[in-house]
Amino acid sequence: MKLTSEKLLGIIWDDRFRDISFSHHMIRDISKERIRRFIEIARRKLQFVEIKPELASLDDLLEIHSKDYVNRLKEVSALPYSGYLDGGDTIHYPGIFEDVLLVLGASKTALKFSSYLDFIYVPLGGFHHATYSRPMGFCPINDVAYLVFQLLKRKEKVAIIDVDAHHGNGLQEYLYDKPVLKINIFAYDGKFFPGTGRVEERGEGEGKWLNYNFPLPLSSGDDVFEIALRILDIVEEYDPSYIVVISGVDGHKDDGLKSLELTCNSYNLLGLKVRRLAKSAKVIGYGGGGYGKMSSECMVSFLVGLSGKKEELETPTISNTENIKKAKETLSLLLSFPQHFT
Numbered sequence: 001m002k003l004t005s006e007k008l009l010g011i012i013w014d015d016r017f018r019d020i021s022f023s024h025h026m027i028r029d030i031s032k033e034r035i036r037r038f039i040e041i042a043r044r045k046l047q048f049v050e051i052k053p054e055l056a057s058l059d060d061l062l063e064i065h066s067k068d069y070v071n072r073l074k075e076v077s078a079l080p081y082s083g084y085l086d087g088g089d090t091i092h093y094p095g096i097f098e099d100v101l102l103v104l105g106a107s108k109t110a111l112k113f114s115s116y117l118d119f120i121y122v123p124l125g126g127f128h129h130a131t132y133s134r135p136m137g138f139c140p141i142n143d144v145a146y147l148v149f150q151l152l153k154r155k156e157k158v159a160i161i162d163v164d165a166h167h168g169n170g171l172q173e174y175l176y177d178k179p180v181l182k183i184n185i186f187a188y189d190g191k192f193f194p195g196t197g198r199v200e201e202r203g204e205g206e207g208k209w210l211n212y213n214f215p216l217p218l219s220s221g222d223d224v225f226e227i228a229l230r231i232l233d234i235v236e237e238y239d240p241s242y243i244v245v246i247s248g249v250d251g252h253k254d255d256g257l258k259s260l261e262l263t264c265n266s267y268n269l270l271g272l273k274v275r276r277l278a279k280s281a282k283v284i285g286y287g288g289g290g291y292g293k294m295s296s297e298c299m300v301s302f303l304v305g306l307s308g309k310k311e312e313l314e315t316p317t318i319s320n321t322e323n324i325k326k327a328k329e330t331l332s333l334l335l336s337f338p339q340h341f342t
């Protein structure tokens with residue numbers, strides 16, 4: 001498939017990505033398989049420029065994580081055995097430190113190449129749970145926070161669209177008081193991991209009123225997702241120079257971490273929406289989470305949408321009326337907030 005206009009897509013890729021996963025051991029293989037299959041399908045269906053990532057430096061890592069935590073990452077990397085960095089979600093293994101630098105380097109390279117290309121995609125990235133001093137939810141580092149900090153240094157106007165089954169708590173924490181528009185769409189029932197993402201969390205300081213959380217009822221389908229995506233219209237009002245998107249595909253109906261009932265069609269729609277919103281803005285996208293048999297297809301579907309093509313790979317899923325009602329109420333509430341940036 002060719003891109004339908006002059007917009008150019010770059011994908012950050014290193015063959016080493018095939019063997020990197022920070023997930024717990026039960027889903028580590030499927031997590032790697034997702035990345036392996038992604039590049040195969042992408043090469044078949046899309047036209048893009050493949051870009052090799054550089055290795056980030058220790059200083060880069062220290063821009064987003066505490067010295068104590070970085071030292072710990074180095075120490076566990078030198079151990080001859082695997083274990084967990086946290087309570088049992090985020091794995092460490094021999095040599096993880098080098099992999100972490102490669103993953104962070106992908107964001108660094110994405111930023112550099114965004115000067116030449118309209119859309120850049122980092123399939124192995126979007127580790128939105130890690131905070132300044134600790135790992136969380138399969139995320140040993142927060143690569144997106146690093147990218148956004150670099151963009152802010154360059155005085156870019158940034159909007160983040162974080163779509164994943166799980167709320168991007170770490171990223172929200174980093175940027176809660178920063179002048180960045182943040183929109184999170186995720187599954188939440190009051191206790192679903194990571195337990196954050198209330199609608200009332202609206203930011204503070206320079207980030208006051210710029211934080212939007214759109215919790216989706218568990219088991220929501222494509223129709224509810226379409227309602228939630230209407231909140232993205234505020235990105236148009238914000239008029240960013242960069243749109244950073246996490247398109248985590250773990251909300252798919254067959255995902256191992258069962259939460260939502262989405263199909264790949266939803267991720268295609270997200271791509272189409274982002275393309276429409278981008279206008280002159282650059283887009284840097286991340287693969288986020290995904291632990292199911294259709295994860296790779298959904299990642300590519302997002303990119304197909306970004307390239308301007310609609311595709312319906314699966315039969316759309318329909319939500320119960322209660323979930324549709326809840327989503328409409330959330331949308332109305334979020335849209336009723338005064339937009340302080342207009």
Ligand SMILES: [Zn+2]
Nearest residue numbers: 164165166289
């Ligand atoms: Zn997730």
